[in-house]
Amino acid sequence: MFSHERETPRSSANDIRVVLADDHQLFRQGLKALLELERGITIVGEASDGLEVQRVSLEQNANVVLMDINMPIVDGLSATRELLRANPEIGVIVLSMHHEEGHVFQALRAGARGYLLKTSRVSEVAGAVRAVASGLSLLDPTVTNSVVSEFKRMSNKQTPEDGLGQLTETEIKILQHVSAGMSNKEIANKLSLAESTVKNRLSVLFEKIGVLDRTQAAIYAITHGIAPTAVQSR
């Protein structure tokens, strides 16, 4: 279907600056050609591996990066983590053929604000680019179900008030950093705590919110609106 947002290509200073990262050149070419027909979107760079995407995105001052997961040198998830460490304002949308929930959770944990399957129409991709650029998050309907199921599973174990209300200010900060994909060491440095303290606090925190690991904790943070992406909404 022809999107009403679509028109003759023309770029302006207010356009959303997008970088495409995918090791399939023909895929990139096709996606670029189609996205450039969308109003308000300009493709400012392309990358074929996870290292190049970090360099290009920072150099081109990208607003949104469309990131494949399987890429040479550095995979898309590690690239997302590193890129957001350098500039947390960039909105990363993972665009992948993987529909398994493990990949979705890993992407969210790495800090991605969107997850779309490559079977999406370009109008849907463009919609996600606009949503993420305006500070929102967006998941492909195909994968949303697994995230909702995980949320329900966690909610059944404990009501949000049970866990969230019990968290101290420091524990909330730790949870936010966990959801941003930071290691214990990095969190310790950030909060001026000993690494062992962070580890102990995490064990207590997991128990309070009723989760088993960092991935579940990150999902908890996202679904309860305390993840950095939600905090930093523009």
Add this chain to the structure above:
Amino acid sequence: MNAPHPLARRIHDRVLGLLGTALVKTEMCETLGQLGREKEILPTLLELRLVLEDTVVELRAIMAELRTEPADEAKLKNHAA
């Protein structure tokens, strides 16, 4: 997460990657038609054909590997006996 089977990885990295590209190419043809840029449709269709040919080659190679795997296992069992 468990490490994927090597063939599953190959199906994802190669076959699904190629099919993702094919989907974009079909959408390009559709859009070019809507924009009245018919002359660009034929080259895009040829690119689509090349992508699909690559997909067929990849699937045949995977099928060949799947056919040989049990035979190798049988050979190993006979050898052990």
